[in-house]
Amino acid sequence: MQFLVYILVYPLIWLISILPFRLLYAFSDGLYIIIYKLVGYRKKVVQDNLRLVFPEKSEAEINDITDKFYHHFCDLLVEAIKSLTISEESMKKRLTFTNVELLTDLGKQNRSIVLMCGHYGSWEWIFILQTYLEHKGYAVYSRLSNKYFDRLVKRIRAKYDSTLITTKETVPALTRSKLEGELTINGFASDQSPQVERAFHWSEFMGIKVPIHTGAEMLAKRLDMSVVFFRVKRLKRGYYETTFEMLAHDPNEYPNYEISDMFTQKVEKQIREAPQYYLWTHRRWKHRDKVPAEFQ
Template sequence: MHFLAYIFIYPFLWLTSILPFRLLYLFSDGLYILLFRVFGYRKKVVSSNLKLVFPEKTEKEIKRITKVFYHHLCDMIVESIKSLTISEAEMKKRFKFTNVELIQDIESNNRSIILMCAHYGSWEWIFILQTYIKARGNAVYKQLANKYFDKLVKRIRAKYNSYLITTKDIIPTLIEQKKQGILSVNGFVSDQSPRRNKAYHWQDFMGIHVPVHTGAEMLAKKLNMAVVFFKVKKVKRGFYECTFETITETPADFKNYEITDIFLKLVEQQIHEAPEYYLWTHKRWKHARKH
């Protein structure tokens, strides 16, 4: 059944990916009508999240953020499909780095990096970073149920020396790479909500007390990796700007969870600047509790 789904869906994805961007975004506009207007995909979740973290905003402001968010969500969907066939030159034109030398400098000091980000802006094209550096790129991800699509996503990422590693494999993989002297840049999307029974740390995020993931910090301390936050700004439709900010190059100097808390504050700043580009369909506050 998984193979049948793959052979029927893959040709559609490939044909969509070769569309010029102006047609691709017309497709995105149509998708917006379906997701937002017709099916109302997770509209209750989005509305609930926005009202929870922005109690001071009016209904009109919430509606504006919601509409822009759904347009952006549909853009991200078609942009991820475009990754199948987009050229390196085109991706570099559309996803630019303001200070890639920060990563290059850490790499030149023979240090591996934990690269932390949130579900904000666009993280789909960050793997083009590999064309500017020599280190191996690893990204932690949740394995897809369909093994054929899982292999497809891995193949797309591997074009630029980036590799997807499941959460259960990331620790032994990075330990082995360290033993072999392999430098790596390791991407963690660290703003998800962990399972309540696996939460080691709770912190206020957007004013709500929630459990937070601490795996990135734990690995940085265990393997002595520099920790860098990357901030993505949507310049205009189809164009993004990524800026790196070093959290620390000496993670052992920090108390437990301090690095994670710094990361969360950086994410909050990003959201407040332009809330419409955060992934509001995610049930980030489902385990919220009172102090």
């Protein structure tokens, strides 16, 4: 059944991916009508999240952010599909880096990197970064249930010599790389909600106390890797600019969880500047009523 679904859907994905950008975004506009106006995909989740973190905003403002978010969300979907066939030249034109030398300088210092980001702006095309660096690239992801689509995602990411690894594979893979003397850059989207029973740290995110992902920080400390945040700014439709910001050159010099809190504050700042570009479909604040006594 998985293979049948794959062979039926893949041709459509490929056809979408080869569309010129003007037609690609016209397709996105149609997708917006279906996903938001007709189906209302996770609309309640999106608006409940917005009302929760922006209690000062009116319903008209919430509706405006919601509308802009779904336009951006559909653009993200088609841009992810475009990754299948987009050329390196085109991707470099559409995703630019203002200070990639921060990362190349770390390479000269023989420092591996933990690269942290939120689900904000565009993270789909970040893999082009590999063409600027000598570091070996790893990205932590959740394996897809359909093994054929899982292989497709891995193939797309591997275009620029990046390797996708699951959470379970992360520590052994990166420990082996360190023992072999390999410089690595390791991507983590660390703003989503961890399993509450495995949460070691709770802190405020958008004014609400929630469990915080600390895995990236702990791995950086364990393997002595510098921690860098990447900020994404949407310039115009289909064009993004990324700026790197050092969080911790030597992570073991920081108290536990301070780096994770610094990261959370960076993501929050982005959201407050332009909330429509955050991934509001996730239930990020679902554990807010389960705060342990020691964190209240």
